[in-house]
Amino acid sequence: MTNPTDRYIHAATRENTRKSYRAAIEHYESVWGGYLPATADSVAQYLAHYAPTLAINTLKLRLAGLAAWHNDQGFPDPTKSPHVKKVLKGITELHPHTETQAKPLKLEDLNRVVSWFDEVLRSELCTRPRRLTLVRNKALFLIGFWRAFRSDELTRINIENVSVVPEKGLEIFLPRSKTDRSAQGRVVRVPALLQLCPVSAYLDWVSEAQLREGPLFPGINRWGHLSEKSLHPASVITIIKQSCTLAGIPDADEYSSHSLRRGFASWSNTQQWDIKALMEYVGWKDVKTALKYIEADDPFLSQNNKRGLNLPDSNM
Known part of the structure; x- marks a missing residue:
């Protein structure tokens, strides 16, 4: 027994x-x-x-x-x-080893991928299974980028845990994540935007697939049937690589499941986010982890990060 x-x-x-x-x-x-x-x-x-x-x-x-x-x-x-x-x-x-980091998906490349999705979706030759896949992947890219989600976080989202807040965006409850050691879960908010809007992409996907319950990003077979199970995190990597390749983005094979996360972190850095605000938004607990995701050659890094964290000068 x-x-x-x-x-x-x-x-x-x-x-x-x-x-x-x-x-x-x-x-x-x-x-x-x-x-x-x-x-x-x-x-x-x-x-x-x-x-x-x-x-x-x-x-x-x-x-x-x-x-x-x-x-x-x-x-x-x-x-x-x-x-x-x-x-x-x-x-x-x-045997010192330099940690390999994912290539960040820049905002202009995100725009390029989304534009490619929209172009194919407008085609009269776009079949039902193809349309479902593209609408799903568009929502995956935009929600993943603007919330800096890891692939495992994206694949854990259930439709029951997502709510639309009028004129504000989405609220998503994540029951657990890699950094949530106590498994208490957390609520994250996804903003509504005028361009590259993750909320519009979410609504389009839910409407197109008629989702009522289960995983937000399920697998889809060749006949357009939705799986009862979510995509595997490894499948998210394949989707990112293939979509970037088809959109004509150079070196698309260098992207991984962390590219959306690194892309958002790099974008927020150029927008002069305080490092503490970025850590709170993404859910990072360790500053060393956060700094790994930010482009080191950005002059803002050495100034604003010290200001936000009160880091001592390296020459002191």
């Missing part, structure tokens, strides 16, 4: 995290040839073997998977040993 608490334990960990942990265990056992339960020495050897080829963040993720397995099975966690920590620190020193 299944333990009733197992359901809640399972829900406490995100599905993507569980997949990452399973991949880590498979890599340790099947690819490297390690044995479980592991010893601190074998984990250290595993890290040293892959240090020249894997990024430090990937190694840390593998360690998290190994740690989770040992904790779940009731074994001592070898990843917490001083020996493993020292090896990891040495890898960081000898």
Whole structure:
């Protein structure tokens, strides 16, 4: 008989995290040839073997998977040993890694993609399935950009949790997110705009698809049937890349699920938003995370960010 608490334990960990942990265990056992339960020495050897080829963040993720397995099975966690920590620190020193960041989708490129959506939608050759897909993707781009959503946040939005506030915009309740450690959820507001309006795009999509309940951005098959399940976050990346490619935007393959988020952060920076206001709007808790999303070569960054956060001068 299944333990009733197992359901809640399972829900406490995100599905993507569980997949990452399973991949880590498979890599340790099947690819490297390690044995479980592991010893601190074998984990250290595993890290040293892959240090020249894997990024430090990937190694840390593998360690998290190994740690989770040992904790779940009731074994001592070898990843917490001083020996493993020292090896990891040495890898960081000898194999410095520059974090790859998503290419920000600039406002002019967002306009270009939306214009392409509208042009195809006006075509007499646009079929019903194609029309549904384009109207959905347009809403996804505009809501994702103006609220700086991650792909997993976009795919968690349910139509029941969205309300239209007349003359103001949308209110969306997110039941949970990556930074919401206590799982309390939060309400975010999406503004109504004169151009590139996310609210109009939302209303067009809901009307076109006759949505009443379920995911706001469901999958759509070749016959135009809407899935009962939301798009997978990885599918959002594909949609962004393909849409930018079809709109004729150069280097579209460099975009990812964070491109909408980085694009908004860069735009708000050019509009001279205070960094604290940006963090509150997006939901960032850590200033270091926020600064990663802002173009570093913007002269506003070095002045307004210090003013907003009272950061000490680097020369002091």
